Amino acid sequence: MNKLVVLGSVNADHVLQVASFPRPGETLHGHSYTVIPGGKGANQAVAAARLGADIAFIASVGDDSFGLDIRQAFANDGINIDAVMVEENTPTGIAMIQVAATGENSICISAEANACLTPERIAPHHALISDADTLLMQLETPIDTIEQAARIAKQANTKVVLNPAPAQALSDDLLQLIDIITPNETEAELLTGIKVDDTQSAQQAADALHQKGIPVVMITLGSKGVWLSENGQGVQVEGFRVDAKDTTAAGDTFNGALLTGLQEGKSLHDAIKFAHAAAAISVTRFGAQTSIPHRREVKHFLL
Numbered sequence: 001m002n003k004l005v006v007l008g009s010v011n012a013d014h015v016l017q018v019a020s021f022p023r024p025g026e027t028l029h030g031h032s033y034t035v036i037p038g039g040k041g042a043n044q045a046v047a048a049a050r051l052g053a054d055i056a057f058i059a060s061v062g063d064d065s066f067g068l069d070i071r072q073a074f075a076n077d078g079i080n081i082d083a084v085m086v087e088e089n090t091p092t093g094i095a096m097i098q099v100a101a102t103g104e105n106s107i108c109i110s111a112e113a114n115a116c117l118t119p120e121r122i123a124p125h126h127a128l129i130s131d132a133d134t135l136l137m138q139l140e141t142p143i144d145t146i147e148q149a150a151r152i153a154k155q156a157n158t159k160v161v162l163n164p165a166p167a168q169a170l171s172d173d174l175l176q177l178i179d180i181i182t183p184n185e186t187e188a189e190l191l192t193g194i195k196v197d198d199t200q201s202a203q204q205a206a207d208a209l210h211q212k213g214i215p216v217v218m219i220t221l222g223s224k225g226v227w228l229s230e231n232g233q234g235v236q237v238e239g240f241r242v243d244a245k246d247t248t249a250a251g252d253t254f255n256g257a258l259l260t261g262l263q264e265g266k267s268l269h270d271a272i273k274f275a276h277a278a279a280a281i282s283v284t285r286f287g288a289q290t291s292i293p294h295r296r297e298v299k300h301f302l303l
């Protein structure tokens, strides 16, 4: 059994560079088309595995070539793929991403096989969750499955960590099952109604999440690091300065690395520093899973 279990999405990111975004009805030429492995669940699982965590992944891929290949790639990264299910006659989840010359992106995702990750489909894998130390989830798979997995974890004393991305409103029933939540500023605002733009508002948002029953709140602040609040005591943990090229999967790398650090027994503060280093390396590179560093790189970065 694995100490960390990630439950979440797998996507093929179809990325096209464009001079500017096409208007409705317009056709433009793009260039440098690539297909990059992505999906928040997969990115976080890969980050944890590359950084040395003992990890299993619960997910659904399609029976297309991308789905079959990426499942094998997860295994090559050291992930237990027993619960990475292959759905017949179903495409793997996709993200269609256009990146403009300004660096802005425009993204449309379709769940496809990710929508097959129902409570019934994860039933054979409950033991993976209950035997683990920690369960890490995001919000790109069906919400009733996320709630079910959180309940199983809670009953078994498995710690529940939620990265509430992409932003969506959540029930109080789910929030009270969470031990650590890691929203970015936008997600924190959506969950609390408090706009996070300084340390005071970050603490107010954290307090609102504590009131929902969540003991540890980490609001990620991009290049400014993280606002960490434990039971109402808040502190900013600064990130690292790097020449950022593409922040895709920065949050995912942060979450996978954070859980790896905690699994090794690091304090919250030290695990955040470790996660900042991994995420900082990822923003200097292009793409999602292509940008996630291995442990030796983080070690070298921290020298």
Ligand code: ATP
Binding pocket: 165, 184, 185, 220, 221, 222, 223, 224, 225, 226, 239, 240, 241, 242, 244, 247, 248, 249, 250, 251, 252, 254, 275, 276, 277, 279, 280, 283
């Ligand atoms: P994304 O959606 O781009 O994956 P996010 O919005 O979920 O990211 P952020 O708050 O932007 O999350 O960033 C998460 C972490 O990534 C930060 O706490 C920090 O460690 C790192 N990070 C993000 N942007 C930068 C940057 N420009 N320079 C250094 N580190 C960064």
